[in-house]
Amino acid sequence: MHRPTDRLLFVLIGVYAVASLVHFIHNAEFLPAYPGLPASWTSAGIYFAWLGMTAVGALGALLVYRGWEGAGLLTLAVYAMLGMDSLGHYVVAPLSAHTGMMNTTILLEVGAAGLVLLEVGRRAYCLATRRSRARID
DSSP: OOOHHHHHHHHHHHHHHHHHHHHHHHHHHHGGGGGGGTTTHHHHHHHHHHHHHHHHHHHHHHHHHTTTTHHHHHHHHHHHHHHHHHGGHHSSSGGSSSHHHHHHHHHHHHHHHHHHHHHHHHHHHHHHHHHHHHOOO
């Protein structure tokens, strides 16, 4: 049950998916240059991680699109939190240890994930309010 109000959510998911892809491509192609990452990581593994992560987002979007809003929003919250995990780059090495492009791709992904998380939270609040009002009526 796609609604016109879903447009903002789907646009934000798309922006986040693209920002995430850009970060993961940069990470995979310049893997040895990223400070503090485990030596066991491979470019292929990074691409597969992006595919898995994005599959979570696609599932959440599909659930919302099909009218399973609660389950979809929960799944999308997980997807957005996976993007916030890119801040882990700064746990293993400070911001100053990363190049400008590394910081740009990391922060673009995190910012886009944050916007998805904010919209998911807003929609979850609206959904809970609607359900609460329906019980009262």
